[in-house]
Amino acid sequence: MDRDQPRSPARRHLLAGAAGLAAAAALPSGGQAQAQAQAQPPAPAEAPLLIPFEGVHQAGIATPQPYAGLVAAFDLLVESRGELRELFALLTDRARFLTQGGRPPELDPRFPPADSGILGPEIKPERLTVTVSVGASFFDERFGLGRLCPPELVAMPDFPNDALEAERCHGDLLLQLCAETPEETLHALRDIIKHTPDTLSLRWKQEGFASTHGQRRSKPIGAGRNLLGFKDGTANPDIADAAEMARIVWCDGPGWMAGGSYQVVRLIRNYVERWDRTPLGEQQAIFGRQRDSGAPLGRSDEFDDPAYADDPGGARIPLDAHIRLANPDGRRGLASPLIRRAFNYSNGATLSGQLDMGLLFICYQNSLRDGFVAVQQRLNGEPLEEYIKPFGGGYFFALPGVQGPDAILGDTLLREAGISALPTQKEG
Amino acid sequence: MSDFRFLSRALPAALLIAGALLAGPLAAKVAPGDLVAPIADYKIWVTQETQALRDKTQGFVDAIKAGDLARAKALYAPARVHYERIEPIAELFSDLDKSIDVRADDFEKKEADPAFSGFHRLEYGLFAKNSTEGLGPIADRLIADIRELEGRIKTLTVPPEKVVGGAAALIEEVAKTKISGEEDRYSRTDLWDFHANVEGARKIHELLRPLTTREAPKLVKRIDANFAKVDKLLESYAAPGGGFVSYEKVTQKHRNAMRGPVNALAEDLSKLRGTLGLD
Ligand code: HEM
Numbered sequence: 061m062d063r064d065q066p067r068s069p070a071r072r073h074l075l076a077g078a079a080g081l082a083a084a085a086a087l088p089s090g091g092q093a094q095a096q097a098q099a100q101p102p103a104p105a106e107a108p109l110l111i112p113f114e115g116v117h118q119a120g121i122a123t124p125q126p127y128a129g130l131v132a133a134f135d136l137l138v139e140s141r142g143e144l145r146e147l148f149a150l151l152t153d154r155a156r157f158l159t160q161g162g163r164p165p166e167l168d169p170r171f172p173p174a175d176s177g178i179l180g181p182e183i184k185p186e187r188l189t190v191t192v193s194v195g196a197s198f199f200d201e202r203f204g205l206g207r208l209c210p211p212e213l214v215a216m217p218d219f220p221n222d223a224l225e226a227e228r229c230h231g232d233l234l235l236q237l238c239a240e241t242p243e244e245t246l247h248a249l250r251d252i253i254k255h256t257p258d259t260l261s262l263r264w265k266q267e268g269f270a271s272t273h274g275q276r277r278s279k280p281i282g283a284g285r286n287l288l289g290f291k292d293g294t295a296n297p298d299i300a301d302a303a304e305m306a307r308i309v310w311c312d313g314p315g316w317m318a319g320g321s322y323q324v325v326r327l328i329r330n331y332v333e334r335w336d337r338t339p340l341g342e343q344q345a346i347f348g349r350q351r352d353s354g355a356p357l358g359r360s361d362e363f364d365d366p367a368y369a370d371d372p373g374g375a376r377i378p379l380d381a382h383i384r385l386a387n388p389d390g391r392r393g394l395a396s397p398l399i400r401r402a403f404n405y406s407n408g409a410t411l412s413g414q415l416d417m418g419l420l421f422i423c424y425q426n427s428l429r430d431g432f433v434a435v436q437q438r439l440n441g442e443p444l445e446e447y448i449k450p451f452g453g454g455y456f457f458a459l460p461g462v463q464g465p466d467a468i469l470g471d472t473l474l475r476e477a478g479i480s481a482l483p484t485q486k487e488g
Numbered sequence: 489m490s491d492f493r494f495l496s497r498a499l500p501a502a503l504l505i506a507g508a509l510l511a512g513p514l515a516a517k518v519a520p521g522d523l524v525a526p527i528a529d530y531k532i533w534v535t536q537e538t539q540a541l542r543d544k545t546q547g548f549v550d551a552i553k554a555g556d557l558a559r560a561k562a563l564y565a566p567a568r569v570h571y572e573r574i575e576p577i578a579e580l581f582s583d584l585d586k587s588i589d590v591r592a593d594d595f596e597k598k599e600a601d602p603a604f605s606g607f608h609r610l611e612y613g614l615f616a617k618n619s620t621e622g623l624g625p626i627a628d629r630l631i632a633d634i635r636e637l638e639g640r641i642k643t644l645t646v647p648p649e650k651v652v653g654g655a656a657a658l659i660e661e662v663a664k665t666k667i668s669g670e671e672d673r674y675s676r677t678d679l680w681d682f683h684a685n686v687e688g689a690r691k692i693h694e695l696l697r698p699l700t701t702r703e704a705p706k707l708v709k710r711i712d713a714n715f716a717k718v719d720k721l722l723e724s725y726a727a728p729g730g731g732f733v734s735y736e737k738v739t740q741k742h743r744n745a746m747r748g749p750v751n752a753l754a755e756d757l758s759k760l761r762g763t764l765g766l767d
Pocket of ligand 1: 286288294296330347383387432435436439448
């Protein structure tokens with residue numbers, strides 16, 4: 061289902077109503093699809109609730125964003141390469157079950173139950189995805205995988221405006237769980253934690269939500285809003301465009317990495333009280349967009365081109381506006397080859413009685429250097445920094461997809477490392 | 489059913505927690521009479537531990553009242569361990585448990601709360617304030633509470649499900665506050681308590697071993713293996729004169745490493761009640 065994603069100007073016209081939304085998911089983008097949709101208003105249909113688990117790529121990356129998102133970073137407790145393989149096999153099985161659904165085993169009530177029960181006796185997923193990635197520390201001396209470390213993968217450095225908290229950064233392994241409801245992501249997290257007591261140790265976690273489901277709020281159509289009140293995601297590349305995703309998101313190697321993607325997670329607090337005391341004109345200048353419509357300043361529609369060529373001096377859109385620094389070219393994802401998949405977060409109050417809320421920023425790209433790092437370096441020193449404070453997150457590499465019923469997460473890596481695919485034992 | 493297939497295909501022995509879920513017996517075969525002996529043995533052990541608790545605490549209290557700071561500090565952890573070993577039973581008396589073992593976190597005013605009492609209040613005075621001053625009445629109350637506890641335990645009919653469930657409860661304590669270093673924050677003697685909880689859980693596991701081995705031999709093997717892992721980590725922090733070094737000396741890496749066997753023990757020990765057919 062496509063309604064959660066920003067989309068191109070050509071496509072948005074056919075997405076005016078809920079009925080159109082359902083139809084759009086099934087249609088290719090482009091003029092032909094548009095013509096068909098206009099000629100024949102489709103009947104309302106339920107978008108598919110199950111997101112396929114298998115594929116060249118893991119789900120949860122170039123997948124429309126549902127309402128709830130959660131990331132949890134873990135340290136590995138396994139000690140051998142064999143145990144590592146078993147952990148990946150286990151994660152594969154849990155992810156497959158959780159995303160595709162079914163009935164957890166029923167046990168004698170004198171035993172602890174097999175499942176937390178928070179989704180009821182039967183698991184009926186609603187667009188649940190489980191995306192597994194690994195951090196630079198995964199490739200340290202423990203498993204002798206150093207030579208297979210993705211060439212650009214390092215521990216996330218400290219950027220000038222950052223105030224990183226060690227206990228909210230990095231990790232050997234990261235789970236990104238997304239679904240229509242927060243209880244589904246929590247259910248999946250608890251299931252995986254229950255199955256990995258001696259192999260994964262939780263390091264930090266952050267939950268978030270995408271404000272994309274207030275259909276009436278995001279009118280006419282387009283991206284949902286972040287907690288600063290601005291539409292966020294508008295200029296994202298089109299995830300339905302496979303060629304574009306191949307250019308921007310998916311790695312084609314070296315070796316085992318093909319089909320995977322570099323992932324950046326940033327926990328960024330927003331100083332919302334201060335923001336709410338900032339004149340609207342200044343807010344808009346900081347982003348370079350109008351708050352209400354999401355349109356570039358001086359234009360009228362959310363998906364209008366910012367047309368920087370007409371404005372070389374920054375009279376209309378300041379040269380240090382967020383969107384202009386992030387992508388000075390103005391054309392979608394050209395100077396900023398990454399896709400953003402951010403959620404908002406809200407965590408209670410700070411010691412000084414302010415709200416602790418902000419952005420659970422997630423982005424994917426096939427080069428950290430050309431993607432996140434290049435964009436962040438241009439953003440360093442931007443006026444928005446007065447209102448935001450990055451405090452956690454990390455760099456990770458999202459593993460390639462699981463291809464076939466006998467494949468497991470990370471199998472291309474394990475094979476290249478010479479970790480044999482021993483049949484795992486069955487408990488009698 | 490598809491989920492069964494996935495579970496059983498991939499679950500390795502070393503990771504096999506879920507395996508026991510699947511392999512869990514549908515009806516337990518342990519007759520109620522089988523539990524009489526282990527429960528009686530447990531009661532004897534608890535009684536001995538309670539006596540040791542009383543004697544050692546008396547020495548601790550005497551040192552405080554004599555104003556002997558160094559001696560009081562040295563006797564703090566060795567007295568407490570006897571309480572930590574029998575926690576599943578001691579906790580049955582929630583009024584005493586609170587006044588003996590409460591932590592400052594449980595009070596809104598933290599250490600400043602006048603109701604803050606017991607071992608940790610004394611620990612706070614001795615280690616954080618570095619003084620025995622004003623601790624006399626708190627020490628008197630502690631030993632009185634412990635004598636009261638001893639009396640109540642004497643007349644207690646030990647509920648089997650509390651004993652069997654106690655093994656898991658002790659390890660849950662470790663998982664919750666011992667690994668994080670929240671328990672003995674002024675004295676940093678957390679490893680003494682950690683070890684005492686583990687000993688308490690192991691005692692129960694050993695007493696039940698003949699029964700559990702019959703019902704779930706693989707579960708028992710896994711529990712043994714994880715106890716051994718915990719022992720090994722704890723041994724590396726043993727102090728030359730007995731007991732353990734300060735928790736500050738435990739590396740973050742080892743704190744993390746301890747979570748593995750501890751969480752696995754918590755999962756596995758949580759199945760003892762079901763394995764023995766106790767409600
Ligand atoms: C709390 C922090 C941030 C906030 C509130 C924020 C907000 C926004 C908003 C409102 C837009 C305009 C709408 C859109 O195209 O999505 C935008 C665009 C963008 N942002 Fe951010 N952003 C934040 C952090 C970041 C970070 C850390 C990066 C990456 C390094 C980034 C990269 C981009 C890019 C590439 C665009 C699209 C620019 C274009 O092509 O026009 N943002 N952001």
